[in-house]
Amino acid sequence: xxxxxxxxxxxxxxxxxxxxxxxxxxxxxxxxxxxxxxxxxxxxxxxxxxxxxxxxxxxxxxxxxxxxxxxxxxxxxxxxxxxxxxxxxxxxxxxxxxxxxxxxxxxxxxxxxxxxxxxxxxxxxxxx
Numbered sequence: 001x002x003x004x005x006x007x008x009x010x011x012x013x014x015x016x017x018x019x020x021x022x023x024x025x026x027x028x029x030x031x032x033x034x035x036x037x038x039x040x041x042x043x044x045x046x047x048x049x050x051x052x053x054x055x056x057x058x059x060x061x062x063x064x065x066x067x068x069x070x071x072x073x074x075x076x077x078x079x080x081x082x083x084x085x086x087x088x089x090x091x092x093x094x095x096x097x098x099x100x101x102x103x104x105x106x107x108x109x110x111x112x113x114x115x116x117x118x119x120x121x122x123x124x125x126x127x128x
Contacts, residue, residue, distance in 0.1 A: 002128075003124070003125055004069065004123075004124055004125070004126070005121060005122065005123050005124075006036035006037055006068060006069055006121070006122045006124065007035055007036055007120065007121050007122075008033060008034050008035015008036050008037055008119070008120060009033075009034055009035060009117055009118055009119045009120065010031045010033045010034065010041070010118045010120065011031065011032045011034075011118070012030070012031045012118060013029060013030050013031075014027045014028075014029045014045075015027060015028045015029065017044070019046075020046065023048055024046055024047060024048045025046070025047040025048070026044065026045065026046055026047075027045045027047070028042075028043070028044050028045075029041075029042070029043055029044070029045060029060075029062075030042050031043075031062070031064075033064065033066060035120075036068065036069050036122075037066060037067070037068045037069075037122065038066050038067050039064050039065055039066020039068075039074075040064070040065055040066060041062045041063065041064040041065075041077075042062065042063055043060050043061050043062030043063065043077075043079075044060060044061060045059070045079075046058060046059055046060070049083075051083065054084065054085065055083065055084050055085075056082075056083050057080070057081060057082045057083065058079070058080070058081045059078075059079065059081075060077075060078075060079040060080075061076060061077070061078055061079070061095075062077045062079065063075075064076070064077060068106075068122075068124075071101075071102035071103055071126070072102050072103075073099060073100045073102045073103030073104070073106075074098075074099070074100045074101060074103065075094050075095070075098045075099045075100070075103050075106050076094070076095040076098035077092055077093070077094060077095065077110065078092070078093050078094075078095050079091065079092050090111075090112050092109060092110035092111070092112060092120075093108070093109050094106055094107055094108045094109070094110075094124065099126075103126065104127070105125075105126055106124060106125070106126055107124060107125050108123055108124030108125060109122075109123055109124075110123075111123075
């Protein structure tokens with residue numbers, strides 16, 4: 001398995017939902033991925049804290065279906081974001097064992113740049 005890198009951007013639509021626990025928020029979302037990954041994504045995001053005061057966090061899970069560098073299939077992304085006085089931290093990881101189709105065995109992590117839209121870079125491995 002050699003390491004590969006894919007790049008692109010996505011468009012996201014968020015829909016507010018009912019929080020599952022007191023003091024939490026929820027958003028359902030859909031994404032359209034473009035670039036080296038052409039796909040549709042859907043997921044749910046759960047948040048807590050006070051974003052207006054600059055202190056909050058979220059976790060999300062997203063299923064993605066499409067084509068990654070010519071390989072068709074799907075996978076799940078696990079996301080975590082934190083915002084505090086030290087800045088913003090975003091982590092995205094491919095859920096182990098979630099790959100389907102030609103993406104079975106996919107592992108990797110995604111970095112996201114939100115300074116001008118949503119551009120991403122996925123560093124990943126796939127079985128040969």
